[in-house]
Amino acid sequence: MTGQLIREAFASARSGPVASIVTIIMVTGMILAVMLTTGRTVGAEQNVLGSIDSAGTRSIVIRAEDSAGVTADALNRMAGIEGIEWAGAFSSAIDSTNGINPDGTRVPVRFAYGTNLARLDINTPSPLPGELAYASQTALDQLGLIDIAGSITLTTGSNYAVAGRINVPDFLTGFEPLALVPQPNATGTEPINVIVVIAERPDLVAPVSAAVLSVLAADDPTKITVQTSAALAELRALIEGQLGSFSRGLVLALLGLTGALVAILLYGLVMMRRKDFGRRRALGATRSYIVTLLLAQTALLATAGIAIGTIGSVIALLALGDPLPGLAFTAALAILTLVTALIAALVPALVASRREPIRELRVP
Template structure:
């Protein structure tokens, strides 16, 4: 019975939970926690904004970037021009940029797309900006989803920035999707731009709201289905155990006559039920996991599986409690008397 319950939960609610996790993961990949602030030329937004937003709770990551400057392979002056940005921030290692540099401010890092356009697929060479400055190509960038719109991406980290440098893009990642709106308001309040009318903000608040709706609806359905299955299983287990107790009532009467206490009878029944339920849980989890894997369906994860297993054991023990009390309450004289 418990094995069947585990299979039913894992193949219905478990499959729904796995699908929910995939949907939420897809939404998160689209950047539900991203706040992008763009400053036009003359807005007066400087790199020291990172110091001011550093005291705002709910920010996981932040970085600022200059306006794009065209650059070419130093060896191919007439080659493809690729946009390059100066990068400001203390956590650029998330992008694949080392925390320390042998030539601070003198090295560039590019995405695979940018390296191909530069003609530097082996990350060996240098680039020259239209301003005349040259930088050695030091490594490959890891381009996260929130930088996909900037492809091809080439960044020149500025670890020795004074804070007065002009920036045109500020990217902020909130800790959670529901914090996008309040974090956005807090960041805007400390921008200190000379001309706020030249500031535009793009947030993923709509995606965050969609995420919350999807999670609520799928979660409510999943919880309701689990409760129905658990309740049905609990009732059936209680009925079966009660029938077994009534069939063995004389056996329990003999045990009482030989000195067994009510507590001992209850303990024996609950222990037996727990061992059988544990066996059922193991069989059910194994069978349902193999079924999901073979069918190519999403697995709900081991956290859900563990929680469901604990609920199954608890349900079995709760269902066994009344039959156990009934068995412990049998009177030896009544059960052992000969008609």
């Protein structure tokens, strides 16, 4: 039954080529208009928000003076806070030099605490816990350890073999040149001077910052300063709200216009083919069948227009070098367009289904 209905809907669409072509053109034009305006805006919005959502804009940097009394066990208390993507703690900086060149350039070294240091390309578990150092490319260049072979000597006299290069994420670029000595077996009593926390989302920066401060257990909270990207989180919300409002308004307007045009076109088609629908009713076609037939015909034409419009708009955006709006937006637009066309066709379909066979067949 379904296959027969589709075949009949296709034949009905072919029997009225002008109306069918106009319907396809209207749907195609609607898709092109939305994709080349709102779609382009959404693509640009996604690029902007993607930049704002980078880890560097979700970072919370807490600095504690030596007298603040913050220790490494703060990380254990922070483990119960929801909304934290990554956290690490660092000691105060200690100068170091190349192990074989004590008069060389000095590079600050920090002891690092945390369970997810692998994000920095630090080997975990460490083959020699607490005895290996890792450095960024900038630090290695200044130390003269370009081949990552050698050791560093701290001004305290401690010596550490350099085991690898650190992949410095954007939220740690402010600490360059960066050299770290991981402390996987820390007791929790070690003093720390810097805690870096990355929130899962920009809107969580403020609440996560407050929660982290509440579990630091500092001896002197006045010796603690917090640097967050809360302003960027607010900017993100503002950008998303303004662009989203504009995009929704334009899409709704175009959908409404397209729906109205489809309804008018199909109503005219029904009036021109009323004798045909009268014959169908006289031959036993039910009202529901007539409605379903017209909706199926509309769905076929709308699908063709959606496909042509989507392919054409993607080609145009790529040719213009504009960002694509993404699969989710494109699929949502296609579904909304199809639903709009079907809703617009519903009234003409109901009108066609209520034509009286005898009355229509008497029309000359």
